[in-house]
Amino acid sequence: MKPHLLITALASTALAVATPLHPALAQTAPTSEALPLDLAALVAQLDIPYETFTLDNGLTTIVHTDRKAPIVGVTVYYRVGSKHEPRGRTGFAHLFEHIMFTGSENVANFDIPLESAGSTPTNGSTWYDRTNYVETVPTGALDLALMMEADRMGYLLGAVSQERLDQQRGVVQNEKRQGDNQPFGLVDYRVTEVLLPVGHPYRHSTIGSMADLSAASLEDVQNWFRDNYGPNNVVLALAGDIDAATARPMVERWFGDIARGPDVASVAAGPVDLPAPVFEEMTDQVSQIRVTRHWTGPGLNDPDAVPLYLGMYVLGGLLTSRLDNAMVYDAEVATSVMAGFQAHEQIGFLSTQFDLVPGGDRDTATALFDAEIARLIAEGPSADELRRAATQVIAGQLGSLERVGGFGGKGMVLAEGLLYSGDPAFYKRELERVATATPDDVRAALQRWLTRPAYTLTIVPGPRTLDGALMGGYGDEANFPPPAPDAGGGVVAARSGPARDLPQPGDVPALDFPQAERAVLSNGVPVTLVRREAVPTVTVALVLDAGSVVDGTQHAGRHELMVDMLAEGTTSRDTFDILIEQEELAASVTASAGVDATTVTLSSLTLNLPQSLGLMADITLNPSFAADSFGRVQTQRLAEIEEERTQPGALASRAMGPLLFGADNPYALASTIGRADVIARLTPDDLRAEHAAWVRPDLARFTVVGDISMADLLPQLESAFGQWQAPASPPPAKVIDAPVPPAATRLVVIDRPGSPQSVLMLGRVLPLKGTDQGKEALELANEVMGNGFLSRLNNDLRETRGWTYGVRSSLPARVGPQALVVSTAVQADRTADSIRVILDQMEAFPASRPVDATELQRVTDGNIRGLPNRFETNGQVLDALLGNQLLGRPDDYQERLPDIYRSIDADAINAAASAYLHPRDMAIVVVGDRRVIDPQLETLGMAVEYLAAEEL
Structure with missing residues (x-):
């Protein structure tokens, strides 16, 4: 989840590369005709207009009007999170979030009425600084959603029983077990344990310790509600088919009678300096050695927050990051690297890491890791690196303008700005700072924060010796024994509010799925376009009738490796040119092999679409499959297969395919990344042959969604792909009807x-x-x-x-x-x-x-009512179109669904x-x-x- 622009920090960059020593970085990629983007103008387009009002009881409401669909995102933020938990009750804020969904005095179950009314999604989350609840409802169900949010805000306790507490306690403890059970699942616990002293509000994990979760009592539930869940501690954001004049009387009706509560107490929780560097080693059920390094940093309102975010992005977040270039591409001592800055309200966490190549020398890799970090601290980023980083960050925020509610939607952006920074438009100030930051700003911030003593944790393969059940708590259990488990038998609180009926949701307009236009390129490739003008972007999907199923079991993984190699260099661009050009264009070209289809997807700003399509065409049609790139990617894929063997879910999936379809059926391994023995014996010539067989126009179709007309799109597609011609030989046949063994227990x-x-x-x-x-x-x-x-x-x-x-x-x-x-x-x-x-x-x-x-x-009926929610974004519309094509459904299938559902x-x-x-x-x-x-x-x-x- 990404609650805030700077809060999610670590970006995987296993396929990225950068170093000022490489000649490609000394100049703009020669094949790109795009001029550098005007970042200030781009920021100006990132606008979320809003109005606010505050009730007498302190509840503050933000309203943003967006009439593109008959839906409203309801986002509720409580100014309380895990940092407010006392000793012996870690994990309680999150446990209480779960209890909030079990019903209130007038609502027996929170999810049933909302889903029946067409809400998608209905969810909540907890982190250090806050607890939030989200639902996106048809406009006619807004009154219902507000009544229900108000009922649990004001009238919860009379419905919370010991049984409900016990049930949700078990759910949360299994949520903790699920996270702990993953490879590297205990790392986050250990990082905060070392970086922060006992008693620091950000030290213990949001999920808490098993002992503290077991100790939570019904009295704790009641006290937490009374102390923290008053309307004066709440920001309510309504975004979508609503305006402030309409919203205010609705909010006043449902929330106005709820009494103020105590203000949530502030806590002292700033960054902490380690007295000296700390080095530790942990064994875990992992396939590769991972070296991680960590520092505390400033909170998100600090002037250094944006420069640090950009600096860490250059270090390990860009496609052309410093660490990737030095460690993954040049020296080839790591299979992946990560770096980033995770900023919370009062503190931040700076982290970077690498995964050692199998059989590699850890000391050599660590020395290179140290050197690249030190070089960036000393020199700062180049102006070109910083501009590319800023371009990626700003362009990436365009997606936030599509979704009104839910996690990452416009309501969330506005609510967090007000909650953390006193300004719903804080996102805009952040992005303006991103657009104007200088290399000196970044270098100075890195020198202030990354020259302090760090914590280096290395995770090596071996038996797990730490117990996640004992981690995540306050940290002084050796001196203060864990609390006794809840004895149960808590007394349910008396009913606190009046009886209220749930409002009946109003009618929902018939789904108006956007109409698709069709055309054909001169080489016979079909084109489908759905025009959507909400954001100035275009997504182009080139779908090939191939997919991993073409491998069968004897060659499982070959096709996907070929697809992954497409962006590793072409006959006119090397890997560096491709990556830099994507960053310059604020574009993304990705290639993926699904089970039944292979897809090359381009996401581009509309204004840069011609250049982006040229890049997409070169990647798709002219891959070089160079031997050096092939060797590196082959090594990475073999490491990924070994990693899957450490992941319980991946193990189950790899075992299930052959059980269902039989060992020789092409679907048996099609949903995996392949077999190690197959990958190990592949050569670049094998991939060239695979490309020639399956990447051809008579197996292709384009599906496009975004801010462009067919009249503008077709010439651009023709220019990029019109010369692509099918060979004389017929296309290969996909064999997907092989026998399946009889089902058996x-x-x-x-x-x-x-x-x-x-x-x-x-x-x-x-x-x-x-x-x-x-x-x-x-x-x-x-x-x-x-x-x-x-x-x-x-x-x-x-x-x-x-x-x-x-x-x-x-x-x-x-x-x-x-x-x-x-x-x-x-x-x-x-x-x-x-x-x-x-x-x-x-x-x-x-x-x-x-x-x-x-x-x-x-x-x-609930599904019918929720259909407008499911096609709010360009990505959702594109997925629906591609699904229709894959399964042979008509273009208007989504519009037919209401009648189909009514007939069942x-x-x-x-x-x-x-x-x-x-x-x-x-x-x-x-x-x-x-x-x-x-x-x-x-x-x-x-x-x-x-x-x-x-x-x-």
Whole structure:
């Protein structure tokens, strides 16, 4: 999540490169005709007009009007986060956020009415400085959303019981286990433990410690609510199809009678200097050595915040970053690097790291790492580097203008500006500072902050010796024993407010999915355009009828490696030219191999589209597959495969494909990044042959969404791609109809010692193809079963039992055989019990528990009401168009959905569940600690097979 421009800091740059020593950086890339962007003019376009008003009780409301869709983003920020938690109650702010969703005195469940009214998304989050809640609703449901937000703000406690506390405590503890169970999952705990002294408000993690979560009582819930959740500690942002004159009486009606509460107490929480450098080493279940370095830094309002962000971006965030060039591309001692500045209200965290190339010398790599950091501190960035960094940051913020609500939307941007800086337009001041920062500003800030003693933590492969359950707390448990677990039996508070009925949502206008225009280039390539003028950008997707499925199992990973090599150099541009040109143009060209299609995607400012299309065409059509670049990328891919073998979810996925489709089916490994033995024996000539076979115009189509007309688009596409001609030979045939073995019950276990959770994946191939039409009843039945927060599986395993952070059933979009997959991560001691629950819930639907009226309304009428929310951004529209093309749906499929959903009744949903969602013949993969799970699995009465991670 990105709550603030400067708060998300670490940017992965494994495919980036930079050094002033390389000749490409001494000049603008010769093939780019674009002039440097006018950054001040670009910032001027980033505008979010707003009005504010404040009620007598202190509630401040920000209103931004955007009429492009009949939806309103509702964003509520409480000025309280984990930094306000006392000793013995770490993790409580986040636990309370979960409790806020369980219902209030007049709302039995917060999610059901909103989803039934068409809200997407409905969510919340907690961090050091704040807790927030978001939903985006149809305009006619705004009154309902405001009533519900007001009801839990003012009238919560009479509905919070010991049972609800216990349930959500279990959910949060499994959220913690899920994070801890990942490779490198304990690093963040250790970093703040070393950088900050005991008692510093930013030292303990937002998720908290297991002991503190277990100790939270009903009285704590009541006190936290009374002390922190008053309207005077709240910023409410409404963005979208609303104006201040309309909003004010609605806000006054629902929130005006809520009494003020105590002001949230301020805390002292500035940056801290280490007395001397600290060096530590940690072992973990990882595949590569990772070296990380950390400092505390200033808060986001400090004058050094923007220069530090830009400096760290030059160090390890740009495509042409200093560390990438020196360590990944030049010396080839690292497979990836990262650097960034994470700024919070009162403190920031500066971090940088590299992953050592397999078999590499750590001392040599660390010396180069040290040298590049020292060189940037001493010299500062060049004017060219800084301009490219500023261009990327500013252009990247254009996306925030598309979404009115949710995480990262315009309501969030305005609310955080007011909450942290007293100014909803703080984002604008930040970006103006980005546009005008000088190399001297950046150098001076780096010298002030990065010359202080640092904490260097190295993570090496080996058994995990630290216990995440004991981490994340206050830090003085050795002197102050952890609190006793909650004894339960807390007294529910008396009802505090009047009885109020939920407003009925108003009508929703019929979905107006934007009309697609069609044309054909002179070489026969079809072009589809949807014009959207909200932001001055264009996204172009060149889709090839290929995908990883063309590899089959014998060559798994070959096609994707070819696709990844496209941007590694062409016959006229080297890697550096390509990366610099993207930064100069504020453009992004990415190539990806999906399962059934290969896509090259360009994101560009409209004004730079001609030059950006030229770059896209060169990358797509003229890759060089140079031997030196190939060797580096091949090494990186082999390291990625080894890394997947340390990740529980990836292990389950790699095992499940062959179980479902059979070892020789082309879909068996198509969703993975390939086989190590295949990757190891590939050559550049293999990739050239793969490119010649599949990158051809008679397998291609363009789909474009953005601020451009067809009259302007076609000449630009023709100029860039019009000379692309198909060879005389016919295109290769995709073999996707290979036999699939009969479904059979199998239980496969992959041992992962020390895992606090078990990852479960259950699946079966259905007697359907992805391109079969008329499957909407099955899709809605799947929503009832497991695809959504309110699904039966999630309600049982998460909300009722508290054994998982979440569970999902899915019907992955494939052209070929359709599969049903259920996946979750559950606490290790409930592994077998969770499998039983999943199978029992599937068996009951519909045999003993057919779809009920509430579920039927939610997945039919609720989905209809939520359709305008799903196509708010250019990316959402593009995804819908590409999905239609992949699965053979008509252009107006989205507009047909309301009538389709209205035609589906309970009998149709029950029939689909009975035919396709039953639990018989399921393949089950379990990734967990055999010492804990084997005795449990014996009780299932299934034969157990074992796989080693190294076999996958």
